[in-house]
Amino acid sequence: MPEGLIVKALSGYYYVKPDTESGDYALSETGTIQCRARGIFKKKGISPLVGDEVIYSLTENGEGTVDEILPRRTELIRPPVANIRQAVLLFSVKEPDLSLILLDKFLVHIEHAGLEPLICFTKMDLIDPQDTATRNEVEQAKQLYERIGYQVILTSAENELGTDQIREELNGKISMFAGQSGVGKSSLLNKVIPGSDLNTSEISMRLGRGRHTTRHVELIELQGGGYVADTPGFSQLNFTQLGVDDLGSCFREFNEYADGCKFRGCTHLHEPGCKVIEALETGEIANTRYKHYQQFYQEMKDEKRRY
Numbered sequence: 105m106p107e108g109l110i111v112k113a114l115s116g117y118y119y120v121k122p123d124t125e126s127g128d129y130a131l132s133e134t135g136t137i138q139c140r141a142r143g144i145f146k147k148k149g150i151s152p153l154v155g156d157e158v159i160y161s162l163t164e165n166g167e168g169t170v171d172e173i174l175p176r177r178t179e180l181i182r183p184p185v186a187n188i189r190q191a192v193l194l195f196s197v198k199e200p201d202l203s204l205i206l207l208d209k210f211l212v213h214i215e216h217a218g219l220e221p222l223i224c225f226t227k228m229d230l231i232d233p234q235d236t237a238t239r240n241e242v243e244q245a246k247q248l249y250e251r252i253g254y255q256v257i258l259t260s261a262e263n264e265l266g267t268d269q270i271r272e273e274l275n276g277k278i279s280m281f282a283g284q285s286g287v288g289k290s291s292l293l294n295k296v297i298p299g300s301d302l303n304t305s306e307i308s309m310r311l312g313r314g315r316h317t318t319r320h321v322e323l324i325e326l327q328g329g330g331y332v333a334d335t336p337g338f339s340q341l342n343f344t345q346l347g348v349d350d351l352g353s354c355f356r357e358f359n360e361y362a363d364g365c366k367f368r369g370c371t372h373l374h375e376p377g378c379k380v381i382e383a384l385e386t387g388e389i390a391n392t393r394y395k396h397y398q399q400f401y402q403e404m405k406d407e408k409r410r411y
């Protein structure tokens with residue numbers, strides 16, 4: 105039975121892109137097969153998601169049926185999409201200024217969802233050549249996150265800095281853009297994928313607020329292979345979905361030390377024999393990262409009290 109990828113869902117139809125285009129059946133203009141989901145899914149309370157890899161069969165009317173959903177590697181609720189592998193995390197260096205606490209908050213959510221982050225600092229063209237302070241700050245932030253093991257790309261949609269590199273990183277993966285409003289997600293994506301218009305979907309979403317509760321996600325196919333979701337993810341950054349015990353493991357560089365902590369379930373806040381605190385003291389773990397960990401921990405405790 106043939107396999108494919110759901111690239112779009114609309115009005116009860118799933119648009120499945122066949123894994124191999126054998127050419128013995130009719131594809132729509134977009135190269136997809138319009139499918140209904142088998143009734144069994146509804147009975148089981150499962151709904152296929154954009155990003156799902158599925159097994160489908162063809163029906164007589166030229167359409168298809170989604171028969172089986174293959175195991176999901178990741179799953180997001182907002183927007184509803186499966187199997188996103190990479191989150192391209194955008195942070196502007198100016199307008200608005202770089203905020204490392206917000207960057208760490210996004211990273212926590214991305215790590216928790218099991219996605220691979222790719223950090224992009226945007227609007228590099230806005231740094232005045234004379235402004236060495238900002239330039240140094242950005243360079244230091246880049247080094248900090250690279251030391252942890254994240255990839256950092258300096259970008260500008262204005263003069264297409266870094267766009268080739270992003271395009272390369274999108275190759276062969278399903279990705280999603282993330283970042284605060286105004287950091288340049290749409291601008292950069294339009295440069296990376298000419299012809300994609302992320303603006304449009306965001307505007308229509310804004311207009312429809314209150315009336316439409318479901319968001320439609322569509323995967324944009326890339327020329328070099330791979331897909332990008334047309335809607336940015338992680339727009340809501342509260343910690344309600346996350347247990348406080350999971351927080352430490354979302355700080356990637358803590359993990360190698362956490363195993364050595366004296367107590368199981370060490371919070372790395374005050375316990376004796378804590379290897380994370382030790383690594384902080386020797387400078388192996390950065391101060392800002394640890395401070396943000398403490399702050400998020402407190403925030404989560406406070407949130408829990410409120411709910």
Ligand SMILES: Nc1nc2c(ncn2[C@@H]2O[C@H](COP(=O)(O)OP(=O)(O)O)[C@@H](O)[C@H]2O)c(=O)[nH]1
Nearest residue numbers: 227230260261262284285286287288289290291
């Ligand atoms: N100077 C400069 N402005 C940019 C750049 N990227 C985006 N902008 C501007 O920043 C604003 C927000 O950009 P937009 O792409 O809509 O951000 P989004 O909300 O993250 O999608 C717009 O006024 C853009 O023109 C850039 O690389 N350089």
Ligand SMILES: [Mg+2]
Nearest residue numbers: 289290303306
């Ligand atoms: Mg936008």
Ligand SMILES: [Zn+2]
Nearest residue numbers: 365370372378
């Ligand atoms: Zn510890």
